[in-house]
Amino acid sequence: MTNIRIVVVEDESATARSLIQILNETDEHITVVKTLGDVSGAVTWFNDHPGFYDLIFMDIRLADGLSFDIFKQTTISRPVIFVTAFNDYAITAFKNNGIDYILKPFDPDEIKSALDKYKNLTGAVEKPGGPVLAELLAQLGNLTRSYKKSFLVHYRDKLIPLETSKIAWFYTANEVVHLRTSDDKQYVVESTMEQLEQQLDPTLFLRVSRQFILNRNAVTEAEFYFNGRLLVKVKPQPNEHIIVSKARSAEFKKWMNS
Structure with a gap:
């Protein structure tokens, strides 16, 4: 053969x-x-x-x-x-x-x-x-130009349609994915980070680390951090730092500059 x-x-x-x-x-x-x-x-x-x-x-x-x-x-x-x-x-x-x-x-x-x-x-x-x-x-x-326009999220005993453009960032912890809106509300999403990467418009959203997917409109600034990494500030700000690794920093800068 x-x-x-x-x-x-x-x-x-x-x-x-x-x-x-x-x-x-x-x-x-x-x-x-x-x-x-x-x-x-x-x-x-x-x-x-x-x-x-x-x-x-x-x-x-x-x-x-x-x-x-x-x-x-x-x-x-x-x-x-x-x-x-x-x-x-x-x-x-x-x-x-x-x-x-x-x-x-x-x-x-x-x-x-x-x-x-x-x-x-x-x-x-x-x-x-x-x-x-x-x-x-x-x-x-x-x-590839067809992406999710909204997410259906749970709040108490209700289901709420939430426009994707109003989401500031997604965050995962303990295998649960949360989202935070631009007006500082938080919900749980029934998706994995990998699924979200495929569902979100890459011109608007980028997975900058294992924990975070950011909306570029939520990014306020990025500071140079240790060893070629970047410290990203967003609004609203999460409880922990958003660190972009040296390997991902070039992609992040290109994304923000596009």
Whole structure:
């Protein structure tokens, strides 16, 4: 059997290692030739290695933007299996276009199924990444512009619709996610931080740490902190400091400056 050369585009190193381990355990004829963690690095590598890979496993949200930006800056002529947490509507788009998806956390059976689909696809189509991928990206580009406009929150014995634009920040503690509104009201949200990252408009909201997702309109200032980190001030101010790590500070500054 022909060896399958795979590129993994994933900004979380632990997630990338988990995926690679499952790939190697699933098929002995797989070689992961490169792991990439951001849009800019991926564009450079794909430009320099146009024929060095057969298949790509690609996360949608990367450290410096959406992976769709990669396709605007370089030519990808091989199939892509997206790693996603999109809702069922987006998942249907993947299925209809014949390129598979994998939801986090990874299921080895789903990875095997995706690889089987790739093998069937490459047996029938000379350049499977071409028109199919272009159509998929066009659909998903529209989907990425559809975000939650409101949240239904509990307050005593009532359900209250709350406009997303009025949320100053989200905070997680003890596996419970809270939100604080711009007028300083707090509610519990029945979502995980990972789900919120997919549901919120990335031009307006950014996950700046494991604990916080901020609305850019709530940010009042950022101070230089120890070891290249940033101390972010927001309104209303939470009870603990919001620290942006050195690794995330460039993304935060780009987000605030966009």
